[in-house]
Amino acid sequence: MKRLFLVALLIVALVGLPVLAExxxxxxxxxxxxxxxxxxxxxxxxxxxxxxxxxxxxxxxxxxxxxxxxxxxxxxxxxxxxxxxxxxxxxxxxxxxxxxxxxxxxxxxxxxxxxxxxxxxxxxxxxxxxxxxxxxxxxxKALFVRKDVLEKNGITTVPETITDLIKTCEKITDPSKNQYGFAWRGKSGEMKFSDFFASANIDDIKKDAMLYSEKKNYFTDPRYVQGMKAYIELFQKGAPKDGINWGFNEQINGFVSGTTPFLIQDPDAIPLIDKMLDPDKYIVVPVPVGSNGIAYLDYxxxxxxxxxxxxxxxxxxxxxxxxxxxxxxxxxxxxxxxxxxxxxxxxxNKYFQGKHYTAFLEEMTTTSKYIFKPFPQSSAKWPGWDPIHEADMQNILLGQAKLETVLAKWEQYWSK
The missing domain is CATH 3.40.190.10 (Periplasmic binding protein-like II)
Incomplete structure (x- = not known):
């Protein structure tokens, strides 16, 4: 009997081994x-x-x-x-x-x-x-729009081109009423906004691996210069002057308050905006395109x-x-x-079927119109680029530097 009991214990131990596996x-x-x-x-x-x-x-x-x-x-x-x-x-x-x-x-x-x-x-x-x-x-990025603010200012259509966006922003801007058009980005990664506007009309970028790099850049190309001038005009005539110091939070606050009803931002802005603003008061649409019908987007x-x-x-x-x-x-x-x-x-997923996300899906799947081009983040020049670009853009916007001089400096920086 004792022997049978020991055998039973041994069997239980052997059967239990997998459970005790490390x-x-x-x-x-x-x-x-x-x-x-x-x-x-x-x-x-x-x-x-x-x-x-x-x-x-x-x-x-x-x-x-x-x-x-x-x-x-x-x-x-x-x-x-x-x-x-x-x-x-x-x-x-x-x-x-x-x-x-x-x-x-x-x-x-x-x-x-x-x-x-x-x-x-x-x-x-x-x-x-x-x-x-x-x-x-x-x-x-996509374009966030306060349609309610636009309607109060007599605007019933949403701009689909960069030119129309700039004109609309200028039309509704009235500093005496603290009303402007575009939520400017002046700090922390501001080059992603200026490059979006300045590069839009350059067809050549389609064949490039990146928006620019040591191998190729367009800073002194007449088309880039023209795009930068349009961007500067947007600041001068369609954005708040203190936008030169705005980062992400200031952009969101300007949009939520209605001071700047146009905002270009990433999807992570949506949950934050929804906590501060009735989701029905704004829409999200694909970014406006250049005169050639395309837009370059980084990701x-x-x-x-x-x-x-x-x-x-x-x-x-x-x-x-x-x-x-x-x-x-x-x-x-x-x-x-x-x-x-x-x-x-x-x-x-019902959440991503919501009206605020369809624009992002359209951008990601319409690759002939919205062309994704990364920044040269793997370049040794990239870590020092953000502070240089930000300081130079501020000097241009404040009238302390000439656009052509700065663009020549950028061209040299990436060509050395």
Whole structure:
């Protein structure tokens, strides 16, 4: 009897071995950190872990200001890391240092790769046309319009061209009533706005890999000069003068108050605006086009990659394809404020079927009209470009520098 009892115990022990198998821990570093975002990612991780009992995911969330530096340090020193959030301005560095895995073989077995938007695939293949990441968030710009403010000022149509936008802004501007047209961007990345206006009429950019680079720029091209003059006119006749110091928050405040009923911004502005303004008081439409019927748009993105030295690549991929599935990605982007990476999100998720998101889908899928051209963020000249451009633009707008002199300086900066 005692012998039978011991045998029974042995059987139970053997049957129970799989349950006692060692749990594998994956280290996941996020870089676009914020308290709310981190909580959401932790909740999604908990959901994944509940259906994958052998996997534990350790989320590393450094302060936003230190996150990119932390990512670089961890990768360069081969610290334990299996999943890493990669940004458009860090992917080149990581690839150059051979720290990211080519995910091509994983993509081949991923059915939902077929529904990635064209812009998402451009982000995935940013470096050497190789799939180093699975995009998670897309950021592009569209035109936000306060139709109620326009109607009060006798405007019943929404401008579809840059020329019409400038004319409309000038028409409704009346400083005595604190009424202007365009929510100017004078600080932090202001070159993305000036380049949008100045580059619109240059057909040659279509064939270029980037909006400009060390190999090619158009700063002294007559068409670029003309576009810059139109942009300066917009500031002088259709925007508040203190807009020269406006950043993102000031732009949003100007739009919400109705002081500036035209705003060019990314989709992450929508949740913020909706908290401050009745959603029915504004619309979002595609950006206006140049005289040639096209517009050049830059795009930002984040994505998930696998460090080249990870010992858990297959497990890391399983989580990445789950996290970036159409269902989970649309949920994540809905609550984060970015654009989802799957076309199906715009037909299956009611949030992205809303009127404020159709413009972004039109821009992403009408690639003959809205042409995506990235900035040269991988260039060694890029880190120093923002402060130079911002200071020079302020000097031009304040009448302290001549446009032609500044454009010649920019041409030389990128041509050296």
């Amino acid at each position: 749990t594998k821990t994956l280290n996941f570093l996020e870089v676009m950190t914020s308290p709310e975002r981190t909580v959401m990612i932790k909740d999604m991780i908990a959901e994944y872990e509940s259906s994958h009992p052998g996997i534990k995911i350790n989320l590393i969330s450094p302060p936003y200001e230190q996150a990119d530096q932390k990512a670089t340090l961890m990768l360069n020193s081969n610290q334990p890391l299996d999943i890493i959030e990669v940004r458009d301005n860090t992917i080149k560095q990581f690839v150059n240092n051979k720290k990211l895995t080519d995910l091509g073989k994983y993509y081949k077995g991923w059915k939902e790769a077929k529904t990635l938007t064209p812009v998402a695939m451009m982000g995935a293949k940013t470096i050497d046309n190789t799939l180093y990441i699975v995009p998670q968030c897309i950021f592009i 930002g993105f984040t994505g998930l990659g696998i460090p080249s030295y990870s010992k858990n690549k297959n497990q890391a991929w399983d989580f990445i394809q789950w996290m970036n599935s159409a269902e989970k990605n649309s949920y994540f982007c809905e609550h984060y404020g970015a654009l989802p990476v799957h076309t199906t999100a715009f037909t299956t």
